[in-house]
Amino acid sequence: MIEFNDVSKVYANGTRALQHLNLYVDKGEFVFIVGSSGAGKSTFLKLIMCEEKPTSGQILLNGQEISNAKRREIPYIRRKMGIVFQDFRLIDTMTVFDNVAFAMRVTGASYYDIKKRVPYILGLVGLQHKARHKPTELSGGERQRVGLARALVNNPSIIIADEPTGNIDPALSFEIVDLLSEINLRGTTVLMVTHEHSLVKHFNRRIIQIHSGQIVADTQQPVVQPAD
Numbered sequence: 001m002i003e004f005n006d007v008s009k010v011y012a013n014g015t016r017a018l019q020h021l022n023l024y025v026d027k028g029e030f031v032f033i034v035g036s037s038g039a040g041k042s043t044f045l046k047l048i049m050c051e052e053k054p055t056s057g058q059i060l061l062n063g064q065e066i067s068n069a070k071r072r073e074i075p076y077i078r079r080k081m082g083i084v085f086q087d088f089r090l091i092d093t094m095t096v097f098d099n100v101a102f103a104m105r106v107t108g109a110s111y112y113d114i115k116k117r118v119p120y121i122l123g124l125v126g127l128q129h130k131a132r133h134k135p136t137e138l139s140g141g142e143r144q145r146v147g148l149a150r151a152l153v154n155n156p157s158i159i160i161a162d163e164p165t166g167n168i169d170p171a172l173s174f175e176i177v178d179l180l181s182e183i184n185l186r187g188t189t190v191l192m193v194t195h196e197h198s199l200v201k202h203f204n205r206r207i208i209q210i211h212s213g214q215i216v217a218d219t220q221q222p223v224v225q226p227a228d
Contacts, residue, residue, distance in 0.1 A: 001027040001158070001189055002048060007057030007067075009043050009213075017043035019213040021057070025191065027157070030184045032200050033193045035210035041193045044210065045162055048191070049081065050074045062157065079107060082151030082188075086163035088143045090135040090150075096122070097131040100149045107154060121149045125179060141172035148179060152188075159183060161192040165199065177203055 002025040009018040018040045025031055035041050046052040047059055050069050059067045066077055090099050100121060101114045109117075122128045125145040135143055144164060151159055161180060165173035177192070177199055184190045194200065200207055209217040 001025050001029070001062060002191075003058075003060040004047075005058040005060075007047065007054045007059060009040075009047065009052065010055045017213055018047075018054075021213075021215060023208070023215065023218075025189065027189055028184070028187055030181065030190045030203075030205045031192070032203075032205055032207045033191060033210065034195070034197075034200060034207060039210045040213040041210055042162070043213075045160055045191070045193060048160065049083065050077055079154060080157050082154065082156035082159045084144070084147050084151045084159065084161040084164045086166040088135070088147050088167070090143060090146055092135050095132050095134060096127060096138070096146050099135065099146055100153050103150045103153050109154075117153060118149075121153045124152065124182075125149045139172075140168040141175060144168055144172075144176055145179065148176070148183075152183065156188065158189040158191065161190065163193055163195065165194065165196060170196075170198075173199055174202065 002023070004021045004023040007018060007021040008016070010016050033041050033044065043052060047054055048061065050066055054067055057067065058065060061077065062080065069077055091102070094102065097118055100118050104114045104117065119128055119131065122131055125148055127142065127145055127149065130138065130142065135146065138146065147164070159180065165176050168176065173196060180190050180192065181203065207217070207219040208215060
């Protein structure tokens with residue numbers, strides 16, 4: 001699913017963000033990525049999302065090498081991903097429905113498909129009754145669920161969640177990870193960066209710890225098979 005072979009990343013200013021990473025994430029896994037600020041977690045995600053290229057090494061996504069993807073190839077690679085951001089990144093002038101639908105429109109989805117798919121996804125995250133509300137009318141937890149719905153709407157094979165609970169009430173953090181766990185049970189691979197040790201401890205998942213650009217711990221857990 002995701003494979004790093006001896007991957008290093010050195011930025012132009014000399015910062016060694018990642019050093020000789022070797023990693024394999026199988027289809028259907030839920031993985032927490034942990035580590036202090038500056039450890040290399042963000043660079044790790046940026047390499048997967050093709051926002052950065054490795055200085056050396058090879059990265060494979062679903063068997064496709066993405067290490068040196070051409071600019072025109074990157075949008076098609078990203079269509080396999082759903083991305084959940086810490087700061088929500090919703091468009092305040094659009095309704096909840098249109099924020100989620102926007103992710104489908106940019107891929108050329110038809111009006112019929114959007115009208116059918118968006119209410120279904122909003123139902124999955126418990127927000128079908130908020131479809132006509134604006135993001136400014138929602139709580140932080142609700143806005144993050146909109147962000148999750150937007151990440152899910154194109155049926156990605158992998159969800160990348162970058163500190164998705166960082167800007168919401170701690171009591172709602174477990175709710176967001178519960179939703180990610182339900183999505184994972186349907187067969188979607190989930191990578192989640194977090195600083196919240198209580199979440200990591202509560203949810204019995206694989207944990208990869210990065211320190212100074214290197215993997216210093218990898219606690220393997222069994223792959224959860226998708227429900228029939």
